[in-house]
Amino acid sequence: MSTPEVPPYEIVVIEPFAGTPENWKDLREQSYGVRLDVFHHEQGFPAETEIDDLEDVGTHFLLRLTSGADAGKPIGTIRTSRHTSPSTGEVYYKLSRFTVLKEYRSYKFGVRLVHAMHDYIRADVKKKNLERTAVQTNTNATTNEENVPNAESGTADSDAFIRVVCHSQIYIKGFYARFGYVAEGEEFLEDGAPHQNMVLRLPLEP
Numbered sequence: 001m002s003t004p005e006v007p008p009y010e011i012v013v014i015e016p017f018a019g020t021p022e023n024w025k026d027l028r029e030q031s032y033g034v035r036l037d038v039f040h041h042e043q044g045f046p047a048e049t050e051i052d053d054l055e056d057v058g059t060h061f062l063l064r065l066t067s068g069a070d071a072g073k074p075i076g077t078i079r080t081s082r083h084t085s086p087s088t089g090e091v092y093y094k095l096s097r098f099t100v101l102k103e104y105r106s107y108k109f110g111v112r113l114v115h116a117m118h119d120y121i122r123a124d125v126k127k128k129n130l131e132r133t134a135v136q137t138n139t140n141a142t143t144n145e146e147n148v149p150n151a152e153s154g155t156a157d158s159d160a161f162i163r164v165v166c167h168s169q170i171y172i173k174g175f176y177a178r179f180g181y182v183a184e185g186e187e188f189l190e191d192g193a194p195h196q197n198m199v200l201r202l203p204l205e206p
């Protein structure tokens, strides 16, 4: 099926604290609104668990329409946050709070948000000189924090990636798999619903 004509849109990047746009609080509120519509009203997750401890440290992406009667309307969002494994020092990123309003799900906005987040992660790794910490150097090290899989040995070429981890609802695993995310470990319950850890080795060069 062909994609219907995509309404004009923008993706606003809302970085934590320093370097954020002056109206970052308003922008984040717009992201929360989309998340509440989808996760709480549509999917029935509790509203009180929607805001978590990654809001202030994470970078939020807000997709808004830019023209017509609905110009400025927030319709999608995704969030990423950077983490360091205490045991191995490996830096990895989390993908979370990914939503597109139901009535806008035929325009590939979800794909566009994931690509925008991956591009941001690549740039962030370079900006903060994290390439070395992303390199896999341990042969059989075990890291169980956040279900990050075991580090593997690798050549210089295969080392050029950073891990991105997400807790996927089961029904949407196939969506993440299209980007290369791979299921790791057992299914688990999060906010009362079954989830699966999905992990991507995101190449640092696209």
Ligand SMILES: CC(C)(COP(=O)(O)OP(=O)(O)OC[C@H]1O[C@@H](n2cnc3c(N)ncnc32)[C@H](O)[C@@H]1OP(=O)(O)O)[C@@H](O)C(=O)NCCC(=O)NCCS
Pocket: 038, 039, 098, 099, 100, 101, 104, 105, 106, 107, 108, 109, 110, 111, 112, 167, 168, 169, 171, 172, 173, 174, 175
């Ligand atoms: C997940 C979500 C953000 C995806 O956004 P979207 O705008 O619907 O996705 P896109 O339009 O970019 O989809 C692109 C492709 O993925 C496919 N896709 C959509 N849902 C899928 C699913 N559940 N499983 C596998 N593929 C799926 C689409 O069919 C489309 O395929 P095509 O390229 O062959 O046409 C959206 O469905 C959503 O908000 N869902 C509810 C919230 C949610 O579950 N979030 C994930 C939490 S882990």
